[in-house]
Amino acid sequence: MIYTITVNPSIDYVLQLKNLNTGEVNRTQNDVKLPGGKGINVSRIMKELNIDSTALGFIGGATGSMFEELLSQHNLKTSFTRVKEDTRINVKINATEQNEETEINGAGPVISDDEQENFMNNLNEIGKGDIVVMAGSLCRNLNTNFYLDIAEKIQKQGAEFIIDTTGQALLDTLPLHPLVVKPNHHELADLFKVTFKDEQEIITYARKLLDKGAKHVLVSMAGDGALLVTKDKAYKANAPKGTVINSVGAGDSMIAGFAGTFMETNDPIESFHMGAACGSATAFSQDIAIKEKIDEVYKEISIIEI
Known part of the structure; x- marks a missing residue:
């Protein structure tokens, strides 16, 4: 459950x-x-x-x-x-x-x-x-x-x-090995008091969260898509085309898609794909996304290893 x-x-x-x-x-x-x-x-x-x-x-x-x-x-x-x-x-x-x-x-x-x-x-x-x-x-x-x-x-x-969550409250839980943490790229930069020049630097600092105990790190990057970072590999999901209407619940939706799919499949890459679809579908909706919208957006997202 x-x-x-x-x-x-x-x-x-x-x-x-x-x-x-x-x-x-x-x-x-x-x-x-x-x-x-x-x-x-x-x-x-x-x-x-x-x-x-x-x-x-x-x-x-x-x-x-x-x-x-x-x-x-x-x-x-x-x-x-x-x-x-x-x-x-x-x-x-x-x-x-x-x-x-x-x-x-x-x-x-x-x-x-x-x-x-x-x-x-x-x-x-x-x-x-x-x-x-x-x-x-x-x-x-x-x-x-x-x-x-x-x-x-x-x-x-x-x-x-x-x-x-963000800041010290997030860092304090890392030794307990959370299944996934999901800062956006601004929050990740704030955690380490740095400014990112490129995507590779985001991945480098996401791995610092893994070193501190997190099992998976999702980093949302708004119109630039999202990253899944593991100890060995990093994956990117593209940002599908659409008009952003509701950014408030997008991060929650991404977590829901990842957690629910991981519970059923134990597959972090498929969980990432579904999480990215749920997040974008909600961003394109007035309220939390419905299943039909999630399915539509899922088809527009590709996961690539970087």
Whole structure:
């Protein structure tokens, strides 16, 4: 089983209007409420790929109930930990004529010690053969080692893990040998405080993450495609042609395609191919990509060894 952890999920309230005029009353042309969170996006893509997953995280209050109702439309299996405070709401304002998008993100609930303990106990069922995907921001009062604590626990229970985070939080988990890490090329450069001159330098620094313990490194490079780097080889996926509409969930979709395919095939190259297809398909979609779009984009992607 694949488990996704979204510690601080949200209701994403997406508003569309022609122009955003600050300090004035603005009226929307269209609005939609979506269940948000990086791990949730991963589970939704896996559903499109007909791969089972269980979504974990903290939800609470009236907005938590609304979040569950929104999520139920996607028929996902969940096992959330209930908390006292409300699940956050993120507001995303798309001003079409100004070609600008403004985001206002809520901080999320404060999680009590008892609620944290309940969550950790909920991980006891995870074991050998399972993959856990940890993605997204932490609730405001959680210790910065929260993801590390989860990784240590599930590793002792025999499971693999994938972590989608950056900076020191990423580096701290590498000695535990994550199945895959996925920085983009800017995040990878920031990790080592360097500037990349070419693709080969990106590969060189990706291998430093392997030296520190990661099993596979995916590096997304926007319009230049993506890389899969292993200890012995490096592979590149081209960027298919299309209009980028939604870059927000593309990285989550890439992880979902890789993790789900790897669970079924244990083949990192095919997993990379599917991950690249899922990421690009979501980038070309208003919301998380549907299966038909993923299949269409998959055919336009080639994997080459470099």
